[in-house]
Amino acid sequence: MSDDLLSAFVEEARELLEQASRDLLALEAAPADGAALEELFRGVHTLKGSAGLVGFDAMGRALHAAEDRLSEVRRGARAVDAALVEALLEVAGQAERWVEAVAAEGVVPAGEAEAADALCARLEAAAGGPVAERPAAATAAASVAWAEALRAQAPDGAGHLIAFRYVPASDSYFAGDDPVSVVRGVPDLALLRVAPAMPFGELAAYDPFACNLVLTGASRAPLAAVRAAFRFVPDQVQLVELPAIESPAPPTSGEGRARSIRVDAGRIDALAAAADDLVVAKNAVAHLVAQAAGFAPAALARGLMAAHADLDRRVGRLHEGIGRMRLVPLAPLFRRFPPVVRQIAGGLGKQVDLVIAGDGVEVDKTIVDGLYEPLLHLLRNAADHGVEPPAARRAAGKPVPAVVRLSAAPAGDEVLIELADDGGGLDMGRVRATAAARGLAAAEALEAMSDEAAADLIFRPGFSTAAAVTELSGRGVGLDAVRSRVAALGGRVEVHSARGAGTRFVIRLPVRVRLARLMMVQTGGETFGVPLETVVEATRIAPERLTPVRAGRALVWRDRAVPLVSLAGLLDMPEPAGEPDELKVMIVRSGDQLAAVSVDAFGERIEAPLRPLAGVLARVPGLLGSSLLGDGRVLMVLDVPELIG
């Protein structure tokens, strides 16, 4: 036989088998999927023909038997059930091994009749109705294709896995079993799929109490532990032990697969820190390039600038690539909260269930590490102020326990973390009264404020009072601490509330640590950084344009009167002596108000990694973090709105 014919067979067979596996998995998930059935039937039919063409009788015979079963399904004479899918997956698995043998040896293997007989018998058994009950013993992995198929879907599937396939008896619900909850009891679950065992048929005749599910999945726990989870339903479960794959098989084609290697987190952190430093070094070059532009020949200056722009781009790409390596799931962080919430609620005589969703979402490790405190604060807040005591909930016709839902969802480059309680919601009257009492806004302004804007006042420093600080609030800081922590991570937090229905905090965070865009300002001989996002405009003002207002001064900016404060004053530094010819001011947004902050000089704008402060400095209000300058100096980055408070 010509080699050409054989290699064409191998090529076509590989494609058809790959498609067939996909179709089988689709059918398993949705047995009524007509398109998958048609495609599978055509594929098997074509492959059977090809096998005959190259004289591979054993393979042709097995595929013929498979085709027969499929054509019964197409006629409606039988349903796609778990047993049939399993038998077909076995045929596909064997066919794949045969095809690879042809590829390796260059000839059709002889003496495969027995294997073909076994497959035909298997298909026959599957056709005879549900296969006989199997003991929950681990079968040899090689013979069970569905288990291997699961491995392919499990994250990090190369490790040791126990695959299970649980087909609950149709009267399970009457027997008091909850198959979902049984499966939940499987330790170290790596993968779980729930699908109908048979097509549902006419929904008008749907029987809600007839169980029609097949639950497949894989666990990383030892076989005995998985078996223990199914101890009440051993006759309905098939377990297959999949030993760890020692070394990944070389890819059979040029097609690259997603592979992963385990790297110590410390190394990644070191690499990320080195990339951060590289950004700093690049900024130093920027400084030199700007200087050189002053006296170097024009051509050289242009060359330097172009080279620098190129460096800028490449460093940015490197920084981003390393950032992607640092993505970790939120699950370990979220898992820390349920016991804490139970304890907090218990201490308050309340009942709270914490519901967690979306904890598979991945974000930068720094962000995960920095989120514990703000989220804990919000959870305490929800248990303390959000959720009503049980008696009040009953009186309002609400269920006890209360539900606090912590969820995460990706949204483009950002991750959305939501903490929602089903408590009483914010009492806007009280929020306004407190804000007025604390002098956060004038009474008229509060009246005119929308509820949304007024609700935002709870994040202002000084809103939460000593009186409101229970022992729960720990260090006695309010929600302003949450906002500044989230801002230090490059994110923002807002609150939505519906009276009687609950309060919802929404935190938006970048998935990766972004370089902060900073404007440098000088005052009292010191240089500080201010995030560009907080600066509405940097401008120069003639002193004549200032008007005295009560104790202070104000200026008119775009037809609005904006109070003027000096950065030196905010920082308790000595005010510059004398009145300058012109004032340099940043217009800054603080809540929904604008303020003008005067500085001695504006510096350059830079992009730099913002490091959250640690230790004692972390509690200093008005400081967002620090950044390293190109010349090695440490730049303190200010939270100007918080300073204005």
Place this chain on the structure above:
Amino acid sequence: MTVRREGDVVWLEGACRVEEAETVVGLLGAGMRTVDLSRCQALHAAVAQVLLAFRPALRGGAGGSLPARAPAPGADRGWRSGDKRPRRR
């Protein structure tokens, strides 16, 4: 009450037990097309199966496949003594 109807939306709240499957079938069979799971803590397999069969639009909270998100930490597991069991018809 863990199954609630609000306009065109079926809300599943708290821990949904086996006997609620029938209620959900009634609502979805009557043409309701959306199920909100944002306040759902645990779904009994029977209720999850109804969602698989009727395929309503699911909404509420973060993504994730139905079985992955149905049970949640702290959720009830299966039967508790005193729970109602479905009656054979």
